[in-house]
Amino acid sequence: MSQHLQSQHSIEKPSECPGCGYFDTGKFCSNCGSIIQNYKINFDYILNNIFEWEDKVTYTTIQLIKRPVTFLKGYMEGNRLRTFIPFKYLFFCFGLFCFVNQIFSLHDLYSDPIDVYIKQTNVYKNDLVFENIINTFGKFFVLLFIPFYIISTKIFFPRSTYNLAERATAVTYMLGMLMMIQVVLGLITALFHPFYFIKPFIVFGIQFYIIFILSFRFFKASLFEAVWKSVLSFLCIMVLFKGTLSGLDGLISLFY
């Protein structure tokens, strides 16, 4: 195969790369990676792009569910062709998650109108501001899971050889996978409303599973160590969340 390609290359005339001006043969520029042949945009190209997106998201999600740590290690060792960079994957899943929540109004499926009225007439202004912020930006708070998790791994796995960017990569992919599962759970809730009350337990369980599997297989702790470190990591993350929220509440009451 490679011999065949090489013989093809030697006959081929080099063409100028549209990206950087380098002359090269083959499909891609070896200097910057741009496509140097057949780069015209047509319907085929657009369709291929869409299917490539879909393929990458599906592939990444399935791998993260079936063999998360093998996938993460493969990605870190350079096997990156069939997947997005972690933040692209997370933001795609996060966008889909927000979209599903929005169109089915999943967040206020069970809010009692009288309750809401009492709240609105009795609270202080700073409480209202705080609630407004939570309602508007609450979904984004989940992204704090990434720095909080990294802090907890600094405490519980201080001697691991993984650097901060690698830890961030691992937890970002896992959070994206969690978002994707929440999209499915959201769709189930839209079809079957009482599932609303079961959903938080499933999400809680998966969050714990993520922390556990990373401790056990990614950081290679023993089973016993992985269990107690996961419980403490989980508590540490909860405390950081709680602290952030009360910090925000305190900050708002200073200004309103």
Ligand SMILES: [Zn+2]
């Ligand atoms: Zn180039």
